[in-house]
Amino acid sequence: MKSSLGKLYLIPTTLGDNEPLEVLPISVKTIIENTTVFIVENEKTARRFIKRISPDTVQSDLKMFHLNKFTESSDLPSFLEPCLAGTNVGLLSEAGCPSVADPGSDVVKIAHEQGVQVVPLVGPSSILLALMSSGMNGQGFSFNGYLPIDKSERKQELKRLERLSFDHNQSQIFIETPYRNNKMLEDLSNTLGKNTMVCVACDITLPTEFIKTKPASEWSKNTEDLHKRPSIFIIHKS
Incomplete structure (x- = not known):
């Protein structure tokens, strides 16, 4: 394992169809612009949100892991393999904040077990x-x-x-x-x-x-x- 691990960013989204920067700080936009690997509940809505907050992001460059009710718990550690290789990963909420009345806490638990730094970002709960x-x-x-x-x-x-x-x-x-x-x-x-x-x-x-x-x-x-x-x-x- 490399000593320099990637981070797991917990990325909030809007609570509805308003402009992202009306309710999210610029730091969220900056992190998204510099992240290419995401863990998402719904890929279609995740890509739409990323496009709205970061129009210049090349969608074909993005890799997405799916975290929903059909995801096997045994698959979750693989979602953090990019972090172990030194690449940052974003856990993107469907609405509001990840892991709070929202999927993601099991991934965060694994990140702690693997020594991956977890970074929560400010957003609406x-x-x-x-x-x-x-x-x-x-x-x-x-x-x-x-x-x-x-x-x-x-x-x-x-x-x-x-x-x-x-x-x-x-x-x-x-x-x-x-x-x-x-x-x-x-x-x-x-x-x-x-x-x-x-x-x-x-x-x-x-x-x-x-x-x-x-x-x-x-x-x-x-x-x-x-x-x-x-x-x-x-x-x-x-």
Whole structure:
């Protein structure tokens, strides 16, 4: 193994169809311009993003490893072979930050095991941006991913998260498949205590951004259509 290893750059992307440099620092553009090997979830969208932020990049020069639900775990070490040969590799998120509610953490783990330097780059995280703008506890919080689809199980989980929030003064963050957002908000309004605070952060960083925090009981009057719009939900009971 060479003593001079390449680095693994964790490259964030936009949260929607806005101009990359509106939400990403110039350092991200610089890294992309100087990287030819990428680990991506979707090659088509990854190439489109690279073209937008770095129009002069020659697409045929790029090598891409695919990291998705079909990728075998045994294939992951090979993705870092360029690093072992001294070449930098970029782990490119599909939306937001790599490895945070996004594939990539297993590759990062292997990089640490192999002594490859991991370099996270600054970019938008919908989870943190939602928490920042919620007015809820930013020193004690938990991200819970997706809640159960089954109605009774989802209701039980919401009540459990509400109890956790109260017992530990902890903001509880979760997401939903975008086409079920309106149903989720309805369930929040009908399941939680009337004074439990609920934040909905939708289309973060986009022109259609909608962020609002109010008691669960007041969300029953909601007129904002969340259907198929990426959203973060946060609850807090005090």
